[in-house]
Amino acid sequence: xxxxxxxxxxxxxxxxxxxxxxxxxxxxxxxxxxxxxxxxxxxxxxxxxxxxxxxxxxxxxxxxxxxxxxxxxxxxxxxxxxxxxxxxxxxxxxxxxxxxxxxxxxxxxxxxxxxxxxxxxxxxxxxxxxxxxxxxxxxxxxxxxxxxxxxxxxxxxxxxxxxxxxxxxxxxxxxxxxxxxxxxxxxxxxxxxxxxxxxxxxxxxxxxxxxxxxxxxxxxxxxxxxxxxxxxxxxxxxxxxxxxxxxxxxxxxxxxxxxxxxxxxxxxxxxxxxxxxxxxxxxxxx
Amino acid sequence: xxxxxxxxxxxxxxxxxxxxxxxxxxxxxxxxxxxxxxxxxxxxxxxxxxxxxxxxxxxxxxxxxxxxxxxxxxxxxxxxxxxxxxxxxxxxxxxxxxxxxxxxxxxxxxxxxxxxxxxxxxxxxxxxxxxxxxxxxxxxxxxxxxxxxxxxxxxxxxxxxxxxxxxxxxxxxxxxxxxxxxxxxxxxxxxxxxxxxxxxxxxxxxxxxxxxxxxxxxxxxxxxxxxxxxxxxxxxxxxxxxxxxxxxxxxxxxxxxxxxxxxxxxxxxxxxxxxxxxxxxxxxxxxxxxxxxxxxxxxxxxxxxxxxxxxxxxxxxxxxxxxxxxxxxxxxx
Ligand SMILES: Cc1ncc(C[n+]2csc(CCOP(=O)(O)OP(=O)(O)O)c2C)c(N)n1
Ligand SMILES: [Mg+2]
Numbered sequence: 001x002x003x004x005x006x007x008x009x010x011x012x013x014x015x016x017x018x019x020x021x022x023x024x025x026x027x028x029x030x031x032x033x034x035x036x037x038x039x040x041x042x043x044x045x046x047x048x049x050x051x052x053x054x055x056x057x058x059x060x061x062x063x064x065x066x067x068x069x070x071x072x073x074x075x076x077x078x079x080x081x082x083x084x085x086x087x088x089x090x091x092x093x094x095x096x097x098x099x100x101x102x103x104x105x106x107x108x109x110x111x112x113x114x115x116x117x118x119x120x121x122x123x124x125x126x127x128x129x130x131x132x133x134x135x136x137x138x139x140x141x142x143x144x145x146x147x148x149x150x151x152x153x154x155x156x157x158x159x160x161x162x163x164x165x166x167x168x169x170x171x172x173x174x175x176x177x178x179x180x181x182x183x184x185x186x187x188x189x190x191x192x193x194x195x196x197x198x199x200x201x202x203x204x205x206x207x208x209x210x211x212x213x214x215x216x217x218x219x220x221x222x223x224x225x226x227x228x229x230x231x232x233x234x235x236x237x238x239x240x241x242x243x244x245x246x247x248x249x250x251x252x253x254x255x256x257x258x259x260x261x262x263x264x265x266x267x268x269x270x271x272x273x274x275x276x277x278x279x280x281x282x283x284x285x286x
Numbered sequence: 287x288x289x290x291x292x293x294x295x296x297x298x299x300x301x302x303x304x305x306x307x308x309x310x311x312x313x314x315x316x317x318x319x320x321x322x323x324x325x326x327x328x329x330x331x332x333x334x335x336x337x338x339x340x341x342x343x344x345x346x347x348x349x350x351x352x353x354x355x356x357x358x359x360x361x362x363x364x365x366x367x368x369x370x371x372x373x374x375x376x377x378x379x380x381x382x383x384x385x386x387x388x389x390x391x392x393x394x395x396x397x398x399x400x401x402x403x404x405x406x407x408x409x410x411x412x413x414x415x416x417x418x419x420x421x422x423x424x425x426x427x428x429x430x431x432x433x434x435x436x437x438x439x440x441x442x443x444x445x446x447x448x449x450x451x452x453x454x455x456x457x458x459x460x461x462x463x464x465x466x467x468x469x470x471x472x473x474x475x476x477x478x479x480x481x482x483x484x485x486x487x488x489x490x491x492x493x494x495x496x497x498x499x500x501x502x503x504x505x506x507x508x509x510x511x512x513x514x515x516x517x518x519x520x521x522x523x524x525x526x527x528x529x530x531x532x533x534x535x536x537x538x539x540x541x542x543x544x545x546x547x548x549x550x551x552x553x554x555x556x557x558x559x560x561x562x563x564x565x566x567x568x569x570x571x572x573x574x575x576x577x578x579x580x581x582x583x584x585x586x587x588x589x590x591x592x593x594x595x596x597x598x599x600x601x602x603x604x605x606x607x608x609x610x611x612x613x614x615x616x617x618x619x
Binding site for chain 2: 067069109111117118119120122124125126128130131132133135136137140142158159162163165166
């Protein structure tokens with residue numbers, strides 16, 4: 001299985017950092033929206049859109065594209081930022097997030113923005129839709145993969161497990177789910193609000209293949225996805241261990257940052273940190 | 287007797303013992319097979335009610351296009367959305383109480399707001415479900431579906447119309463709710479009776495100006511016809527409209543009836559609040575206010591009993607429609 005070249009990893013890291021900067025800009029301008037989840041998923045979105053997905057930003061309706069279903073729609077700012085950098089729409093349009101008349105609705109709306117595969121926001125219904133796509137693809141002998149990005153807390157919703165059961169029954173090898181296992185939700189840490197563990201055992205009991213991976217390690221996430229593709233008899237769940245707020249130290253691991261944007265001065269600090277890669281490089285903006 | 291000959295109804299439609307009886311869900315079963323034969327993209331999903339929702343015929347004929355979901359109606363709605371994203375035309379079948387009852391938000395967000403062509407087939411709607419009781423008698427489903435943007439809502443009046451509506455829904459663009467009943471009811475339309483989504487049909491038309499117009503949907507259209515014949519004996523001229531499409535409403539036909547008759551009666555096996563009658567009242571209030579009397583369930587839950595017993599108990603029998611018509615006419619002043 002092809003391993004990620006060091007140069008590729010470096011490029012992806014730089015891209016992810018640019019995406020995080022756009023994300024912070026986007027959220028400050030919007031004045032509302034979610035910070036922690038999107039920052040924590042920036043690396044995974046970068047890997048998917050810049051290395052994994054079989055897609056064409058200039059032809060978003062291409063039938064043979066892979067499908068990416070974002071089940072936890074509230075982290076859409078990171079999907080928007082990644083899509084803009086990937087060429088789906090101009091980066092400057094990110095400033096319209098959540099504003100009247102925008103294509104970048106507060107939660108993603110399929111028919112508003114080409115490239116969004118489904119409307120989401122209400123938690124717990126994305127996996128079901130990804131399964132519908134995966135079943136249809138198998139019925140028609142199509143070769144596309146269906147990726148479903150999910151949050152950890154939406155595993156408290158009954159529908160998620162209704163869906164997991166169906167995917168196991170149909171042995172959907174073309175379905176790759178990735179869980180943002182960041183341990184936070186609105187009311188606190190998941191294991192205090194409503195314990196989710198043992199997640200691996202739960203998915204295995206539903207006849208899934210389960211892979212643990214560090215969601216900020218491009219090589220590890222990439223090999224998890226390659227491994228998922230190599231499994232032909234089961235759907236795969238990648239438990240992506242992530243740090244909510246990753247890249248902005250004062251947000252990291254803080255559930256308080258689930259659902260609010262940085263204020264302008266906070267954003268300045270965040271951007272300074274991102275531009276210098278946490279003080280590792282000198283920023284030309286200083 | 288002023289049966290509208292253009293409606294091409296069956297013979298002897300007012301003589302109950304001479305009419306064939308079949309539940310509207312049977313029409314769904316036939317219609318969905320017909321749709322499957324015509325279009326290979328039609329798929330059927332069911333939530334552990336394959337026989338009683340009449341999805342069984344399709345499941346036997348096209349097993350590779352039938353998906354058993356188990357008791358998981360929320361999942362079923364969103365899986366159907368995903369299937370349509372890849373070009374399938376899914377019909378999801380369960381009891382109306384659970385689909386669109388239990389899975390309303392999934393239908394709203396993942397099907398309607400998402401602009402997906404999914405057909406929701408709700409069986410066992412109305413109090414005529416009978417002995418199972420109120421937990422299984424959906425009498426809120428028209429209200430909760432018609433309130434969703436993009437949704438089309440159809441309530442067929444007999445098994446033949448149910449078959450036509452099902453086949454038509456497969457060729458429609460956008461989400462459709464089809465409402466069916468469990469109990470056998472008179473089959474009084476024919477293959478030749480016109481059916482177009484969004485177009486109400488006049489089934490009963492007096493040779494003079496009508497004194498009242500009855501707007502009905504579902505199997506109770508037959509009770510409306512019986513009531514019309516009864517009223518006619520007293521010298522009251524009645525128009526009866528089969529208003530099978532609750533949304534989008536055929537405003538032209540409804541408004542013309544209000545103008546011609548000067549008063550209306552609406553008839554449905556559903557809560558009066560928010561149902562087909564409310565949809566009619568919205569159009570009338572905006573354009574041409576006239577007295578309206580509503581026949582339906584008056585802010586109560588159903589209960590166990592025999593179907594006809596319950597129809598009577600809840601005030602939807604022919605005599606109740608006759609009384610409502612008299613009240614409406616009186617209110618014209
Ligand atoms: C069905 C539903 N209930 C409630 C909400 C409100 N809500 C938004 S995000 C969220 C949970 C946040 O936790 P998680 O999904 O793990 O996201 P994270 O904070 O890690 O980004 C809730 C309850 C919702 N979007 N959908
Ligand atoms: Mg979380």
